[in-house]
Amino acid sequence: MDEADDAYWTASLRVWSPALDAAALDLVRPFVRALELSKGAAFLETGEVPTRVATIRRGVVRELFVLPDGTERTRGFGVEGAFAGSLSDLLRAGPSRTRVVAEEDTRLLVAPWDVLRDAGTRHEGWRELLHRVTERLYLLKAEREVELLSMDAEARYAAFRARFPGLEARIAQRHVASYLGITPEHLSRLRARGRAAKAPT
Numbered sequence: 001m002d003e004a005d006d007a008y009w010t011a012s013l014r015v016w017s018p019a020l021d022a023a024a025l026d027l028v029r030p031f032v033r034a035l036e037l038s039k040g041a042a043f044l045e046t047g048e049v050p051t052r053v054a055t056i057r058r059g060v061v062r063e064l065f066v067l068p069d070g071t072e073r074t075r076g077f078g079v080e081g082a083f084a085g086s087l088s089d090l091l092r093a094g095p096s097r098t099r100v101v102a103e104e105d106t107r108l109l110v111a112p113w114d115v116l117r118d119a120g121t122r123h124e125g126w127r128e129l130l131h132r133v134t135e136r137l138y139l140l141k142a143e144r145e146v147e148l149l150s151m152d153a154e155a156r157y158a159a160f161r162a163r164f165p166g167l168e169a170r171i172a173q174r175h176v177a178s179y180l181g182i183t184p185e186h187l188s189r190l191r192a193r194g195r196a197a198k199a200p201t
Contacts, residue, residue, distance in 0.1 A: 001034050001109060005057060009109045012055050012081050016132050019125035027119040027126070032111045037102040043084055044100040049093070052110050053085040059106025060170050064099050064178075074178035076140075077103075077164055077171070084108055087137055103171045148181055156180045157190050 001009065009032060013020050035054065037043060044050055046066050061084045063075040075098065078084050086098040090113050119126040147156045157180055161168070168176060177187040 001029075001032055005034050005107075005109055008057055009055055013129060015081070017125045017129035019128055020123075021125065024119070024123040024125040027123060028111055028115055031115045032109055035108045035110050037106045037108065039102055039104050039106075042099060042101045043108065044086060044089075044096055044098065046097065046099045047095045050086055050089045050096050051113055053083055053087075053090065053113050053116060054108035054110040056080050056082050056084055057107040057109050059108075060103040060167065061100050061106060062103050062171070062175060064101070065097065066099055072178060074175050076144075076179070077167060079164065079167060083133065085113075087134065103175070153180060153182050153186060154190055154193075156182075157187070 006029070009029075010020075010025060013025070034057070035043075037059070043052075043054065043061060056078050058080060061078040063078070063086065065073045065075060067073065084100055086096055086100065089096040089098055116126065116130070120130045121127075143159075147159050151159070160176065160180060173187055174184045177184045180187065182190075
């Protein structure tokens, strides 16, 4: 990492855990590396045993499942300040069921998972961060279940736009549609309906 990366990494982590003082950060900092991914490159491949987690310094990543016929199902997105990786696959310590790919040129600040886990046993700041991230991911999973099982497509689209403001302009429409569980054509109709509702009368 350069100085700008280090400052970004530190600030991003302290959003989750203000208790991360200099001594705590030094438990992990020597192991963090910057990684540049071009659009379309994978940070984690399906079937790979995951060993890393990253903070997104710049760019967008998409988490997805690949079905046996090659069809993709979008699980989620990560933008600047978020984490990239698959916590469920890291905790399983087996072959990843998730693929994580850059949707635009992306810079990641990558740390080994075993180093982070060890830091969590040695400092309260890291324990707090891991607890809060795990809690947040659980709540997001619960929210996604509510959206997919109890909301219509229009409400799911509104929830996506609220959760990821401005993201639509940065990624392909088919990926938004996949995340919402609808076809790209249905998404186009939702967008057209939204534009019509906002048009002056």
